[in-house]
Amino acid sequence: MTAKHTPGHWRIGDAGLTVFGPPNGNSSPETIARTRNRANARLIAAAPDLLALVQEILSDELASLAPGTIERARAAIAKATGEAP
Numbered sequence: 001m002t003a004k005h006t007p008g009h010w011r012i013g014d015a016g017l018t019v020f021g022p023p024n025g026n027s028s029p030e031t032i033a034r035t036r037n038r039a040n041a042r043l044i045a046a047a048p049d050l051l052a053l054v055q056e057i058l059s060d061e062l063a064s065l066a067p068g069t070i071e072r073a074r075a076a077i078a079k080a081t082g083e084a085p
Helices: 038-059 069-081
Strands: 018-020 031-034
Touching (some): 031 038, 038 069
Antiparallel strands (some): 018 031
């Protein structure tokens, strides 16, 4: 499957309302989204991590989780909710 979105890792800007992608060789990073609240920015910034995790779980066919998967799930949830992992 080929990603059609800007590859992660996405980050939240200093004001907490804008999500940026990686610079990818440009002088400044790509703006992914501008939001009206920090909760939305956190969720948007976590999207590539959440997608990758779900893809990994599905590729394992839920038979067994790869080492570190639970920790990655907790970290992705923490990123989306703004809570410490």
